[in-house]
Amino acid sequence: MSAWQRLDPRMVGAxxxxxxxxxxxxxxxxxxxxxxxxxxxxxxxxLAALAGVAGAxxxxxxxxxxxxxxxxxxxxxxxxxxxxxxxxRERVRAVDVTAGPVQRLFGLAVLRLGTADQEAGLSxxxxxxxxxxxxxxxxxxxxxxxxxxxxxxxxxxEGARPTDRRGTRAAGDGGLAALRPxxxxxxxxxxxxxxxxxxxxxxxxxxxxxxxxxxxxVAFLRTFWGAVTSIPPLxxxxxxxxxxxxxxxxxxxxxxxxxxxxxxxxxxxxxxxxRRGLLTTRSLSLPAERMRGVELTEPLPLRWGGxxxxxxxxxxxxxxxxxxxxxxxxxxxxxxxxxxxxxxQVLGAPDLTAPxxxxxxxxxxxxxxxxxxxxxxxxxxxxxxxxxxxxxPDLLWLLAPACLLxxxxxxxxSARNLGHGLSGPHLLTRYGAARRRTAAVRKDAVIGWxxxxxxxxxRRGLMTLTATTAVGSQRVKDVTPAQGVAFAEEAVPGxxxxxxxxx
Amino acid sequence: MRPNFRSDGQEFELRPPxxxxxARAILWWTAQVLVPVLPTVLTLGLLALLIPPARLWLLVSxxxxxxxxxxxALIVPRLQYRVxxxxxxxxxxxxxxxxxxxxxxxxxxxxxxxxxxxxGPIQQLFGLSAVKVTTASAAGxxxxxxxxxxxxxALVEHLTARTQAVPGEAT
Numbered sequence: 001m002s003a004w005q006r007l008d009p010r011m012v013g014a015x016x017x018x019x020x021x022x023x024x025x026x027x028x029x030x031x032x033x034x035x036x037x038x039x040x041x042x043x044x045x046x047l048a049a050l051a052g053v054a055g056a057x058x059x060x061x062x063x064x065x066x067x068x069x070x071x072x073x074x075x076x077x078x079x080x081x082x083x084x085x086x087x088x089r090e091r092v093r094a095v096d097v098t099a100g101p102v103q104r105l106f107g108l109a110v111l112r113l114g115t116a117d118q119e120a121g122l123s124x125x126x127x128x129x130x131x132x133x134x135x136x137x138x139x140x141x142x143x144x145x146x147x148x149x150x151x152x153x154x155x156x157x158e159g160a161r162p163t164d165r166r167g168t169r170a171a172g173d174g175g176l177a178a179l180r181p182x183x184x185x186x187x188x189x190x191x192x193x194x195x196x197x198x199x200x201x202x203x204x205x206x207x208x209x210x211x212x213x214x215x216x217x218v219a220f221l222r223t224f225w226g227a228v229t230s231i232p233p234l235x236x237x238x239x240x241x242x243x244x245x246x247x248x249x250x251x252x253x254x255x256x257x258x259x260x261x262x263x264x265x266x267x268x269x270x271x272x273x274x275r276r277g278l279l280t281t282r283s284l285s286l287p288a289e290r291m292r293g294v295e296l297t298e299p300l301p302l303r304w305g306g307x308x309x310x311x312x313x314x315x316x317x318x319x320x321x322x323x324x325x326x327x328x329x330x331x332x333x334x335x336x337x338x339x340x341x342x343x344x345q346v347l348g349a350p351d352l353t354a355p356x357x358x359x360x361x362x363x364x365x366x367x368x369x370x371x372x373x374x375x376x377x378x379x380x381x382x383x384x385x386x387x388x389x390x391x392x393p394d395l396l397w398l399l400a401p402a403c404l405l406x407x408x409x410x411x412x413x414s415a416r417n418l419g420h421g422l423s424g425p426h427l428l429t430r431y432g433a434a435r436r437r438t439a440a441v442r443k444d445a446v447i448g449w450x451x452x453x454x455x456x457x458x459r460r461g462l463m464t465l466t467a468t469t470a471v472g473s474q475r476v477k478d479v480t481p482a483q484g485v486a487f488a489e490e491a492v493p494g495x496x497x498x499x500x501x502x503x
Numbered sequence: 504m505r506p507n508f509r510s511d512g513q514e515f516e517l518r519p520p521x522x523x524x525x526a527r528a529i530l531w532w533t534a535q536v537l538v539p540v541l542p543t544v545l546t547l548g549l550l551a552l553l554i555p556p557a558r559l560w561l562l563v564s565x566x567x568x569x570x571x572x573x574x575x576a577l578i579v580p581r582l583q584y585r586v587x588x589x590x591x592x593x594x595x596x597x598x599x600x601x602x603x604x605x606x607x608x609x610x611x612x613x614x615x616x617x618x619x620x621x622x623g624p625i626q627q628l629f630g631l632s633a634v635k636v637t638t639a640s641a642a643g644x645x646x647x648x649x650x651x652x653x654x655x656x657a658l659v660e661h662l663t664a665r666t667q668a669v670p671g672e673a674t
Contacts, residue, residue: 315639447614448643451517451607456606468610468643481516495611499590499597501518 004065004076010106011126015057017102019050066124073139075122085122087113093290093315095140096327097132097283104281111135140270140285176272177331177342179263186307186333187256188249190299214331260332272312272346274330284327286315290315292471293426293441294330294343296352300434308339312346313441313471343440348356351395351426352440356419357487362460363478364415369456371411375400410434420465420487427467427491429474443491445469451484467491511650520590520597528587528649531629532580538625540572589647591658594669596636598647608645612669614638618662620655621646634658 026046030039063079074086103109109132112123127135211289228236247395261278271287293313302308310331330346331339343352379400386394414433419426450466450473457463457478465484466477476484488496531568544565551561582602589598596615599607621633632655633648650658 040668121664166663447638448608448610448645450609450642452601453605455603466642468638468640473640473642485516495595495609496517498592498595499520499609502514 004067007061007064007066007124008128008131009061010128012058012061014102014106014108016054017105017376019054023047023050033206058381063475068135068138073122075124087122089139092139093287094327095136095285097136098277099126099129099132099281101279104279109133109281109283113139125202125403136283136285137268140287171471175264175266176345177265177334177338179260179276179332180334183260183332183334184253184256186305186335187260188252189301189307190309190333202399208209215447256332263332265330272330286312286314286328286330291346292445292469293439294338294346295437295439296343298336298436298438300436302333305434306336307331307333308336310339310343313439313469315470347426347440349424349426351423351428352438354421354423354428356421356428356430359415359418359478360462360480360483362462362480363418364412366456366460366462366478367411367415368408371404371407375403377409378403418477420479422487422491427474429467429476429503431475431477439474441469441471441474443466445471446474446492448494449488449496506568520588520599522589524584524587524589524649525631526584527629528631529580529584531626531649532583533576534538534574534625534628536576536579540568540576541557544572546570587649589650591662593665596645598645608643610636610638610643610645612666614643615662615666618659618666622652622660632656634662636662 023046026043029088030043033039035306043054056371059079063077063082065076067074068089070089072086072088073092074084076082076084092113093113096112096114097109098112101128107129108126109129110123110125111127111132112121114121124132124135126132167326231239258278259281260276262281263274264274266273266275268285270289271285271291274282274284274286276282291312291314295311295313296308297311298308309329312328312330314328331342340353379397382400384395385392386396410433414431417430417433417436419428419430422443423440425442425444427443427446428438428440430436430438446467448468450468451463452466453463461480462478463481463484465479465488467474467476467488476487479487485496485500489500532624540589547561547565547568551558551565575663583600586602586605587598587600589596591597593612595609595611597607597609599605614637615638617637619635619637621635622631623633626632630652631649632652634644634650636647638643638644
């Protein structure tokens with residue numbers, strides 16, 4: 001298919017619908033608040049802006065052409081300023097098909113091509129769903145033959161086990177995992193629900209602000225505030241926390257359902273495929289040739305609940321970018337054993353659960369010292385304040401030792417979680433207490449070593465070994481230099497050897 | 504001056520890289536510290552001279568900025584000089600840096616993507632240049648600062664030729 005093609009004409013309809021949708025509540029708000037210049041001016045501005053968006057959409061459809069040749073994906077856009085962009089197909093690192101609610105109504109989807117260079121990607125907004133899906137399959141092969149060394153060593157379909165163990169409903173088309181409703185509990189354990197609970201309140205005040213309405217003018221807010229101030233502050237505080245928690249839990253649940261509805265992880269020729277989403281559906285390809293390993297993350301509450309989340313380490317997905325991190329998620333927060341089973345199938349071996357080597361006792365002492373010293377330093381000024389100012393309680397300094405109840409167990413746990421190892425073609429690292437992170441990365445993905453020592457580590461005869469890879473740094477924290485260098489040599493023989501003192 | 508890699512009597516596992524930086528790198532590091540410190544000290548001193556009522560406080564803040572700043576400028580560049588070293592072998596680039604927090608980096612030739620020189624205004628003043636070796640990992644790049652300008656240019660040329668000769672996959 002080398003002819004220039006247009007986007008799907010229904011995109012114009014979708015753009016217009018997107019304009020109409022926000023108009024309805026805005027018009028309703030004006031009708032309720034009464035007509036005056038204070039409400040009409042924002043409404044008129046909104047109308048003008050949205051009409052502009054619609055016009056731009058029409059122009060965009062008129063002027064956009066794309067073409068897919070054997071080597072390139074080309075896109076031409078712009079009415080006044082003609083722009084053309086081309087992406088070599090072999091440079092495409094991720095292919096992502098999303099469809100928002102309005103687009104789904106019109107049977108449309110957006111195809112995004114990601115490359116290692118953030119600027120160099122492009123998106124086709126919008127195509128018909130069948131076109132988008134066809135192009136996703138076409139482009140995620142990298143335009144070349146299938147990679148010969150897919151870690152699992154299985155082609156599509158072979159990895160499928162329709163009678164799989166509990167926890168999945170893997171189907172016959174290469175299915176690895178599918179969503180279970182009770183995984184919602186793990187989602188609740190893995191996020192900051194109270195903070196999300198406050199978001200709707202913020203939105204309400206923002207909307208009032210846009211329409212120039214003082215919060216005190218709104219009747220129910222005034223009665224609400226009156227009710228709050230009439231009950232004792234402690235009760236009000238507790239109720240507030242409870243309400244925020246509940247609202248947060250509800251928010252997390254909604255978000256989880258929206259993101260992970262009909263989640264399916266399947267194997268397909270050349271890689272993995274993730275499909276998910278309720279209102280906005282996403283379909284992502286994770287090409288095997290871009291995958292370097294997996295990472296299991298266990299935030300403390302989730303770990304207590306026996307859960308974990310699993311992410312693919314994919315070249316090109318920026319590890320610091322939230323959006324891109326989630327795009328490489330292989331599972332929603334799920335039971336640990338499901339995550340481990342999926343990791344095993346993706347890696348081709350149970351490497352992630354291989355035994356890890358422990359770190360020296362000095363690592364534990366370092367962590368204990370880190371838990372103790374800041375608090376000791378905090379206790380002194382607190383005690384001085386108590387002695388100096390009459391209105392500060394004398395026993396305020398006891399706060400510092402009280403904090404030890406949290407920091408000491410965390411330090412012990414963090415020391416116990418430290419580990420590193422080798423299993424099959426993978427290098428394993430584990431660290432963290434509040435958020436434990438276990439990663440398995442292919443040894444041949446290591447593109448350099450970094451050895452570092454802080455003053456405290458130097459004093460205790462420790463160092464941190466960091467394997468730099470295209471999918472982020474893999475840290476082996478707090479090992480002895482001998483242990484660290486020996487491990488690096490074992491993982492990538494010959495790289496550090498010429499620089500060893502003993503050589 | 505032998506670099507001191509000893510800590511509590513135990514030697515580090517890696518030997519220091521072969522080549523030190525030119526001695527004027529010390530001047531460069533010192534200048535880097537003085538550029539923000541000196542104008543502040545001079546301004547505060549001038550103000551103390553001109554505004555007698557606030558003199559005490561101005562002199563106190565002058566001391567608060569000037570004493571640690573000058574101490575840092577006198578001591579730290581010399582410590583840095585002992586640690587900062589570099590080496591390029593047939594197969595890898597090896598560099599040590601830092602003084603309080605020490606860092607050793609190794610990147611194999613086969614994984615090097617680009618080699619650049621970077622020259623800030625102060626480095627140019629001292630005829631110095633930094634060589635930046637980039638790999639596919641943002642954390643993996645090695646920057647050797649304070650090299651002699653001509654040596655840096657030759658090094659970039661050598662590394663570019665060498666990385667093209669070594670077959671390798673970047674990621």
